[in-house]
Structure formats: C-alpha cells, structure tokens
Amino acid sequence: MEVKPSTKRFSVTINGETFKTQKLLIEKVKSIFGELQTNQEFIKAFVSTYNKVKIQNKQIKKVYYGPNDCNFPSYFKHSNCLHVVFEDNKEITVSYKNIVSACFDSERAAIQKVKGDKLQEYRLAIYPEVVDFRNKAWQNGCNHCKVDFNDLDSPVPHVDHCGKKEFRHIVADFENQCEEKNFIKFHRSLAEYQLLCEDCHRKKSKRW
Numbered sequence: 001m002e003v004k005p006s007t008k009r010f011s012v013t014i015n016g017e018t019f020k021t022q023k024l025l026i027e028k029v030k031s032i033f034g035e036l037q038t039n040q041e042f043i044k045a046f047v048s049t050y051n052k053v054k055i056q057n058k059q060i061k062k063v064y065y066g067p068n069d070c071n072f073p074s075y076f077k078h079s080n081c082l083h084v085v086f087e088d089n090k091e092i093t094v095s096y097k098n099i100v101s102a103c104f105d106s107e108r109a110a111i112q113k114v115k116g117d118k119l120q121e122y123r124l125a126i127y128p129e130v131v132d133f134r135n136k137a138w139q140n141g142c143n144h145c146k147v148d149f150n151d152l153d154s155p156v157p158h159v160d161h162c163g164k165k166e167f168r169h170i171v172a173d174f175e176n177q178c179e180e181k182n183f184i185k186f187h188r189s190l191a192e193y194q195l196l197c198e199d200c201h202r203k204k205s206k207r208w
Contacts, residue, residue, distance in 0.1 A: 008105040015045040022100050029096050033065045047084050050099045051106075058086040068093050122171050126187050133193045134159045143194040144204075158201040163192030 011020045019025040029046060032039040043063045047053050053060070068081040081093045101109035134157060141148045142157070149157050161167045170190050180186045196204065 008108070009103070012049075012103045014049070014103075015042045017042070022104050025100050025103065026097065029100070036064055043082070046096075047082060047094060047099060049103055050094055051102070052092065052094055053084055056086060056090070056092070058088060058090070061085045061087050061089070119168070119171060122174075122183060122187075123167070125183055126191075129184070129188070130159045130193070134195060137193070137195040140195065142197040142200055144196055144200040147197050149195075149197075156198050158196045158198060160194050160196045160201055160204065161191060162194045165190045165192070167191075 011018055012025060013019075014025070014028075017028070019028065029043075032043065036043055040062060044060050047063055048060065062085050064083050064085070065080060066083055068079050082096050082099075083091055083093055085091045098109060098113060101112065138149050138157065143160075143162075161170070165173070170187055173190070174180070174183055174186045177186075
C-alpha cells in the first residue's frame with residue numbers, strides 16, 4: 001500500500017517573511033487589513049499561494065478586504081473576506097483563514113473545506129426559517145444583554161441556536177440517522193433559536 005507524503009509544513013515563507021505557526025501568519029494578515037493599499041506586495045503573495053487563486057492563471061490587479069456579498073447569504077450579516085481582483089477585472093472572494101490553513105497543511109485544509117461547504121448547504125436549507133425568526137424577534141432585542149436593535153448604533157443581531165442542540169449537533173444527528181430524509185423537517189423538530197447581539201454571540205461561541 002502506497003503511503004502518501006504528508007502535506008504538513010512547519011514554516012511558511014510569504015514575500016520573504018517566515019512564519020512558524022498559523023497564529024503568527026493570521027496575526028500578520030489581520031494587522032494589515034486597514035493598510036492593504038500599502039501592503040499589496042505581501043497580500044498578493046499571500047493569496048497567490050491558494051489554489052482557488054492559482055487556477056485562475058491570471059495576473060492580480062489588487063486585493064482588498066470587505067463584505068462577502070458574492071456567494072452564500074448570511075443569517076446575521078455579510079462577513080468580511082479578501083477580494084482578489086484580476087487584471088481582466090474578474091473578482092473572487094477568499095477566506096484568509098482558509099489560505100493560512102492551506103499554507104501549512106493543504107490536504108487537511110481541503111478536507112475541512114469540503115466539510116465547511118457541506119455545512120453551508122445545510123445552513124442554506126433553513127435560511128428562510130432563520131430569517132423569519134430574526135424578523136419576528138427583532139423587536140425583543142438581544143436575549144442576553146437586552147440591547148435594542150432598533151437603535152441605529154446597536155450591534156448587528158445574530159440568530160443563534162440555543163437549547164440542548166447547537167446547529168452542528170443537529171447536523172451530526174441528522175447524518176447519523178436513517179429515518180428522516182428531509183433535513184428541514186428534522187431540524188425544525190430539534191432547533192431552538194434566540195437573537196443575540198454580535199458581542200454576546202462572540203462570547204457564547206468562545207465557550208463552545
């Protein structure tokens with residue numbers, strides 16, 4: 001049986017800078033989000049390591065950081081990501097965290113991406129129900145800190161799975177059973193929602 005060589009790397013060099021951990025590379029990329037105009041050489045070299053960018057086989061005109069309005073809708077708000085603009089003005093979006101993961105272990109990153117894409121399909125399936133809950137619960141404010149979402153300066157509301165089952169638990173339960181074939185129906189039987197402000201949702205996510 002042929003054993004494939006590991007794709008894991010213990011250091012990555014981008015534009016002459018060497019990073020020995022994923023954390024260090026993430027910190028570097030995040031530190032220049034507000035100054036990408038003056039750090040184009042580094043950020044272009046960074047995104048050029050990613051296969052999604054490589055297969056375009058085009059010269060990169062610029063890279064900027066902004067809302068991801070191109071692919072899947074979000075329950076809460078449009079998340080920010082890197083936008084790669086090529087010389088022919090074609091534009092694609094990429095996750096900087098996915099790029100970092102691929103830099104250090106491309107095989108594991110590819111597996112994680114497949115899992116992430118599948119999870120996104122499940123999220124898209126229940127998207128209308130989640131949006132309906134958010135619209136109805138908006139007036140109640142954050143379920144934890146009670147901040148009023150009608151205030152123009154209030155944080156963006158997040159629809160959060162609460163109760164005994166987080167979203168990922170419901171997905172795992174669905175895939176591990178064979179009776180119910182309809183995920184929307186299965187999810188509806190187990191899901192409980194609450195509306196949280198961005199800060200409260202971030203704190204809860206860290207606990208999980």
